[in-house]
Every structure is written in C-alpha cells, then in structure tokens.
Amino acid sequence: MKKHRRLRNIGIIAHVDAGKTTTTERILYYTGNIHTLGNIDDGNTVTDSDHQEASRGITISSSSVSANWNYNEKTYQINIIDTPGHIDFSIEVERSLRVLDGAVALFCASSGVEPQSETVWSQSDKYNIPKICFINKMDRIGADYFKVVSDIEVEFNVSTLPLQIPIGEGDDFEGVIDLLKEKALYWNSDNHGNTWETKDIPDHLKPLADKWRTILIETISNFDETIMLKYLSNDIISTDILNEAIREITLQQKAVPILCGSAYKNIGVQPVLDAVINYLPSPEDIAYIEGINRLSNEKERIRCTREAQLTAFVFKVITDKYFGKLAMVRLYSGHVNVGSTILNSRTNLKNRVSRILKIHADKHTELNEAQSGDIVALIGLKDVKTGDALSQVNMPFSLENIEVLDPVISLAIEPKSKNDEKHFGEALAKILAEDPSLQVAFDKQTGQTLLQGMGELHLEVRLERLRSDFGIQLNKGNPKVSYRELLTQDVEHTEVFKKQTGGTGHFAQISFILGPRRDQEKGLEFVSEIKGGVIPKEFIPNVKKGFLEAMSSGVLAGYPLESMRVILIDGKIHDEDSSALDFETVARNGFKKAAVLAKPELLEPVMNAEISCPEDYLGNVTSDVSKRRGVITAIKENGIKRIVSAEVPLIETFGYISALRTLTSGRGSVTLQLLKYRKVPERILDQIGC
The missing domain is CATH 3.30.230.10 (Ribosomal Protein S5; domain 2)
Incomplete structure (x- = not known):
C-alpha cells in the first residue's frame, strides 16, 4: 500500500499549442529522466517520438511516460499521459482520461480559455477527474494571469485557488510569488531552471500578494470549517494545514488550485510537480471500481486493492514492430504476473500474459508484476480491443466502455501496386485496432475501400502511417462528407x-x-x-x-x-x-x-467552428464564413485577438485551414468539432447528386 500512496496517474490536457509537450519535457528533465532538453521546434521531444509528431509539431497519440519526484524526502512515481490538443484526435484524450486519477490543465497566459480547453475540461468532468491548473507561457506578449483565472471561473463555473501570482508578465516575467509560503521564487537560467532562489516578496508586490493570499484563505474557508474558525479568530494557519485543506477541496472537485510559469523559459515547473503530489489523488483514494458481474449480470463494486480480484481496462492497443500487439491497460484492482492466465470479459477468451512492460514513451522496462493502480503494457493478449475489461478466469467483470463518435468524413483509398494488395488489408486492420474512431466501409457500387474518420488531419495522419510504417503507397480520392438520412x-x-x-x-x-x-x-x-x-x-x-x-x-x-x-x-x-x-x-x-x-430528408454534418484571429482580419473572416454557408453565433474578445464562433457545414470546411492562413496572413487558427446534423438546403442537393 505504501507504493500506492506514492503513485500518481495524471494526464496533461489543454488546447493545442498551450505547451503540453514542452511542459512534459521539462518534467522529465527535472526528474532526471532525460539529461538534455528537447523542444517542439527542434522535433526532438521524448513524448512526440513519432516522426509525424516531430515534423508537424503536434501530439497525435497519447504518450505514456513515468517519472520519479522527490518531495519531503520521499520518492513518488508519477505516470504522465501527454495527450493531443487537436480535436481530430479527441479519442486519444477520451481514452486516456478514462484511466487517469487526476489531471493538469494547461492554459496559455495570452490566449486563455480556448475552444479545445472547454472540450477536454468537459471530458475530464465526465470521468470526475480532479484537476489543478497551470497557466503557462507567462513570458508571452499579452500574458494576463488574472484574466485567465477569471476566465477559468466563468467558462467552467468553478471556484479557483490561485496558489501563486506572477512576478511580471510578458518580457518582464521573472518568477512567481508563492502565496502559501509568502515567498518570491526566481529560477536560475544558467542551469536551465534546475535550481531556484527563494527571496522575500518585492516591496512593490507586497500589497498585491497580501490581497491574493487573503482571497485564497477566504475561498478555502468557504469549504473548510476548521480554516474558517482559525481565520475568523486571527489564528496562525500553518502551510501544512492549508495544504491538507486544499487537497480535500481538490479531491472533492469543489475548487481547482492554480499555478503559473513558463515551461519554455524553465520557470515554475517544479511547483507543479509538488502540487501533483500534494493535491491530486493516488490510486488508493479511489475506493472501488463499479462494473457488471457477467455471471449475475448485476452491478457490483470491487475494492481497488492488490488483494481484490483482478479488474483491468484496456484503453489503447498499439502495434509495435518489435513486440507485436501491446495492450495498454490500467489495473484498478488485483494484480497480474508474467505467465498469469486472465480472461477477456468481452470475448470470454483466456489469455496468457507473456510479458509486462512499463512504457516510457518509445522505451520500456520489463516488469514481473503489475498491481492495482499501475498503467502498463501487456503482451500476449489475442483479439483485444480498446474498451475491453480483463478479469480473473471464472470471474468475468465488465467496465463502462469509451464512447466513440461516428466518423464525419471519408476517403476512397487503394494500394498503388498490386504487390501491396495482399498487405493492404492486414495493415489496415492494425491501424483500425489502434484507433477506435477510425472505420472502414466498402462501397458496393464502386468497389472502393472507404476510410472514415473525424477530420482531414485525422485521415491524413493515418494514411501517412500506412505509407511510413507499412510501406504501402496509396491512391486516394477527394474527401467526402458522411451524410445521414432521416424519415x-x-x-x-x-x-x-x-x-x-x-x-x-x-x-x-x-x-x-x-x-x-x-x-x-x-x-x-x-x-x-x-x-x-x-x-x-x-x-x-x-x-x-x-x-x-x-x-x-x-x-x-x-x-x-x-x-x-x-x-x-x-x-x-x-x-x-x-x-x-x-x-x-x-x-x-x-x-x-x-x-x-x-x-426522407438528407442531413449534413455541421461543425462548431471556433476561429481565432487579430481584430484587423475580423471582417475577412466573417465574410468568408458567410460564403461557406456558415452562421456566426458569437464574437468574443480574447486579449488582442477575436474569437468567432460559427456553425459551418462540414463540406464547406475542406481546405479551410489553408484558406484561413491566407485570409489572416498566417495569424489565424481554427478548431472544428461536430455539433449536429442539419437538413441539406434544396439548392445544395443537386451538387451532392440527390
């Protein structure tokens, strides 16, 4: 049980370009896992080890890494999942959150709460995941810590516990003020922020620090009666007592602690690790896992202890060129050893575990045993899919599955060479097993194979995988919308x-x-x-x-x-x-x-488009949205930028990212998410061929 108390399974979630991968890279550096800092721009980060991730500068697949952090003279193991920010890969976020105990939500200090921030926050709420927030990129022009704190409260309807305030913003950002210890922290740039100095709070910032410390303690008092009594009596409240109260408030999801810094500038990352240990749950904080006893078909709870019966969840399947099929699993209860025979509750098939691996991005460590709370890869499981529950033989137990949205776009594909035809189906089956949001259909009229997914980028990345990993060159058609019909x-x-x-x-x-x-x-x-x-x-x-x-x-x-x-x-x-x-x-x-x-009527998928652009280009953007049959629902200010919310038919968004860059001189960005299906206008039916 001691091991469990010193284990944290966390995810890093955020809008694309908020700094998830850079923050993870700094965590690995400060915990001693790597000895040279990698950067997105150089394409040499640990978690974006895939060549497509390195070349595109984005995270495509959720990546698992493990790090040890020394806190209060004790060593804690932190399993970290670095998740994608792009909406096309939301299934990666969904299945990662399904097995995590806590999350670090990242926000850009200048962009604040962005569309995908809301999506991943909502996904984490669905699984009741406690969170802490890290307002990153405090060194950016337009950084505004207090505005982002306010936006978090308003957009997510949550109470916040700002544990720090910044010393300067933008080019003037120097460090942070710890409101609990009432000290100023400055990181040393000559050793990449490995060490920092603790000083008294600068005189000109003392009034601001006093104000926010008072706000912090008053907010904690609203949720903790002991703190309230001490506060009203003007008693001294120790940091340890405050930390205990903050932990309980966080675990009960009554409020979210907030920290700040700049991962790229090597400022403020170590306090995030301390906060993970202090405030986010360990596996033992989850008392039980609920599911269905397949023998009785009744709901049942199993204690999340090593001594209980085995209950594990397969949240990802990976095809590795060395090991073959890896099943990434989270053990909720019980334990499994190399050589153990376990049951797949979906297929009712017995499987022998031949190897257990602790995954560290593209590296691994062999284990003899995994137990409740662990996230590991199992080798030797046959016919295993994302969402499968693993249990003891003769004790089948199923867990809540992962919701996978229907695809909205398709491409006709075929191998260029006849020599590739025999490998084509096998390679396709492997990437389908890895990605539940990817589907294949066969068009009986044309005889074509249709690859279906969540967006243009999603399909583009998977096709590149067929080319690079399996050596299959493909002919492809133009993207097509997945329409629906309705009586x-x-x-x-x-x-x-x-x-x-x-x-x-x-x-x-x-x-x-x-x-x-x-x-x-x-x-x-x-x-x-x-x-x-x-x-x-x-x-x-x-x-x-x-x-x-x-x-x-x-x-x-x-x-x-x-x-x-x-x-x-x-x-x-x-x-x-x-x-x-x-x-x-x-x-x-x-x-x-x-x-x-x-x-019958034909329905078309309509996307919720969140377009960010400088105010000077707002007219260009709104005019273009109208030309694409879009309906603008809101325009918000976000610092020096404007956020245009619009409902746009999916077919009108093909190639939109490139068009938006042209319209905004490369300064605009967009996220697209399926919103609903809507009747296709009569004038458009002829274009579709109806």
Whole structure:
C-alpha cells in the first residue's frame, strides 16, 4: 500500500499549442529522466517520438511516460499521459482520461480559455477527474494571469485557488510569488531552471500578494470549517494545514488550485510537480471500481486493492514492430504476473500474459508484476480491443466502455501496386485496432475501400502511417462528407417475402409502421405489438435485426439513417417454409419500399467552428464564413485577438485551414468539432447528386 500512496496517474490536457509537450519535457528533465532538453521546434521531444509528431509539431497519440519526484524526502512515481490538443484526435484524450486519477490543465497566459480547453475540461468532468491548473507561457506578449483565472471561473463555473501570482508578465516575467509560503521564487537560467532562489516578496508586490493570499484563505474557508474558525479568530494557519485543506477541496472537485510559469523559459515547473503530489489523488483514494458481474449480470463494486480480484481496462492497443500487439491497460484492482492466465470479459477468451512492460514513451522496462493502480503494457493478449475489461478466469467483470463518435468524413483509398494488395488489408486492420474512431466501409457500387474518420488531419495522419510504417503507397480520392438520412413522417406498410426453389420454400409477411423517432434519440426504436403468436417470439428479434441492417443504407442517396422508429403490428408465417432468415429479409425489403414513402430528408454534418484571429482580419473572416454557408453565433474578445464562433457545414470546411492562413496572413487558427446534423438546403442537393 505504501507504493500506492506514492503513485500518481495524471494526464496533461489543454488546447493545442498551450505547451503540453514542452511542459512534459521539462518534467522529465527535472526528474532526471532525460539529461538534455528537447523542444517542439527542434522535433526532438521524448513524448512526440513519432516522426509525424516531430515534423508537424503536434501530439497525435497519447504518450505514456513515468517519472520519479522527490518531495519531503520521499520518492513518488508519477505516470504522465501527454495527450493531443487537436480535436481530430479527441479519442486519444477520451481514452486516456478514462484511466487517469487526476489531471493538469494547461492554459496559455495570452490566449486563455480556448475552444479545445472547454472540450477536454468537459471530458475530464465526465470521468470526475480532479484537476489543478497551470497557466503557462507567462513570458508571452499579452500574458494576463488574472484574466485567465477569471476566465477559468466563468467558462467552467468553478471556484479557483490561485496558489501563486506572477512576478511580471510578458518580457518582464521573472518568477512567481508563492502565496502559501509568502515567498518570491526566481529560477536560475544558467542551469536551465534546475535550481531556484527563494527571496522575500518585492516591496512593490507586497500589497498585491497580501490581497491574493487573503482571497485564497477566504475561498478555502468557504469549504473548510476548521480554516474558517482559525481565520475568523486571527489564528496562525500553518502551510501544512492549508495544504491538507486544499487537497480535500481538490479531491472533492469543489475548487481547482492554480499555478503559473513558463515551461519554455524553465520557470515554475517544479511547483507543479509538488502540487501533483500534494493535491491530486493516488490510486488508493479511489475506493472501488463499479462494473457488471457477467455471471449475475448485476452491478457490483470491487475494492481497488492488490488483494481484490483482478479488474483491468484496456484503453489503447498499439502495434509495435518489435513486440507485436501491446495492450495498454490500467489495473484498478488485483494484480497480474508474467505467465498469469486472465480472461477477456468481452470475448470470454483466456489469455496468457507473456510479458509486462512499463512504457516510457518509445522505451520500456520489463516488469514481473503489475498491481492495482499501475498503467502498463501487456503482451500476449489475442483479439483485444480498446474498451475491453480483463478479469480473473471464472470471474468475468465488465467496465463502462469509451464512447466513440461516428466518423464525419471519408476517403476512397487503394494500394498503388498490386504487390501491396495482399498487405493492404492486414495493415489496415492494425491501424483500425489502434484507433477506435477510425472505420472502414466498402462501397458496393464502386468497389472502393472507404476510410472514415473525424477530420482531414485525422485521415491524413493515418494514411501517412500506412505509407511510413507499412510501406504501402496509396491512391486516394477527394474527401467526402458522411451524410445521414432521416424519415419525416409515418407510413404503414405490409411486406410479403415469398420464394419457391423446388424444395423447401421461403415465406414471411409483416405489417409495420415506419417513421421518425419522437424522443430525439439516435438509432432504431423497435416496438413489437404482435399478439396471438401470429409471428413466433423467436422470429421477432430477426425482424428487428433486418430493420437495423437496413438503416445502414438509406433510400434517398444510400447514406445511413440517423434514427427511425418501427412498430411491428401484424404478420404471417408458413408452417414449413418460414425461417428466421426469411424475417430478416422481409424486414429489409419492407424498409426499402416504405422508407421511400416516409419523405426522407438528407442531413449534413455541421461543425462548431471556433476561429481565432487579430481584430484587423475580423471582417475577412466573417465574410468568408458567410460564403461557406456558415452562421456566426458569437464574437468574443480574447486579449488582442477575436474569437468567432460559427456553425459551418462540414463540406464547406475542406481546405479551410489553408484558406484561413491566407485570409489572416498566417495569424489565424481554427478548431472544428461536430455539433449536429442539419437538413441539406434544396439548392445544395443537386451538387451532392440527390
């Protein structure tokens, strides 16, 4: 248990370009894991070890690293996940947060709370993850610490606990004032910030420091009665007591501690590590894990201890050229040894663990055992996928899975060389196993393989992986939008399937009402009103299956249906000729005929576009958004920049990043996130081919 008390599993989350990878690099340097500082611009950071990450200057895959930090003469192990900031790779953030205990949320001191900041914060809230904030890039022009603190409170509706205030901002940024210890900290530039000096607070900053220390203690008092009584009695409140109170407040997610600095300038990173140890949870702070006992099909809680039964979650699958398939897992309870036989609760297959690895970016350490709280890679698991739960043999236990959004864009792809055709399917299967947000479809009309994903960058990166890692050169088509179809009115229909083949025939008849769902939910709502056994109970699931399969290809333009409702009201069977397969077939046939009469409409994906640009270019940006059939919903000030929020059809955003750079002389940026599906205007239907 001592090991667990000195273990932290944390993620670093933020908007793209807030400094996640640079901050992680500094953490590794100050903890002694690396001896030379890497930088994004030089393409030599540890966590962006993939050549695409190095060349693009962004994080694509969540990367796991481990570091040891000495605090109060004790050594703590910190497992860190450096996650992507680009919205196309949000599945990487989602599955990382699923297994973490705490998070460090980074914000740029000049840009503040940005669109993707809100997305990752919301994702972390979904998994009830306690957070601390680090306002980075205090050395940037336009840095405004107090504005960012205010924005965090307003945008996320949270209370904040600023533990530091900056000494200067922008070019004048020198260090930070620790409000708990009431000291000024200055980092030494001659040794890359490895050491720092503690001095008295400068006289001109004492009033400001006193003001914010008072605010800090008053905020803590609002959540801690002991602190309140001491504060009202003017008693001395020790730093240790304040730290204990802040930890409880953070774990209960009543408020978020805030620190500041500049990772690039090597200022303020070590206090973040201290805060991780002080305020974020260890695995033992999570008392139990909840899931479904597969034997009883009932909810059950398992204590998160080494002595409990094994419960582990596969949050990522990696194909490695040396080890083959690696299953990245978080152990919530129990333990696993090399040679152990464990059960995959999804497949009900037994697997022998041949090796256990502690992953350090692109390096690893062999382990003999992993136990509750650990994040490791297991080798030897067959047919394993993201979201699988691993448990002890004869004790199957499943956990809540990861929600994966449907793809919104597709590309037709094929290998250039016939020699690559035999390897094409195998390579495609490997990258699909690694990325749940990536899908493949086969177009029956054209015979093309369609790669489907979350955006242009997402598909571009995965295609480059096929080329670089598997040596497959590809021909590709233009990106296409994944439209949806929707029925708009109810239709009653009777369908008969009857076929004689010389032997046993085929017969099935159903009467049903087909139309839109009333509850605004997605998928198929199937209601059976069959009475008197006119259709045997064992055939009704096959009717549902037939309609479900039919939804994958609508009657308007062959696109999937977003949702629909089917009420099965009557039917007939033949004593000798009817089979379950016949009722699947009659449902599919009936859908095709009835859906045409249900006035189907074509829906297009609409993106929430958050565009950042200097005020001088605002007119260019808003005019261009209008030309792209976009609707501007808000324009906000963010320092010297303006943030334009708009709803823009996905098809109109193809190539938009390049166009925006031209419009703003390279000073604009945009994040795009799927917002909703909306009816395609009549004038656009001809362009789509409907």
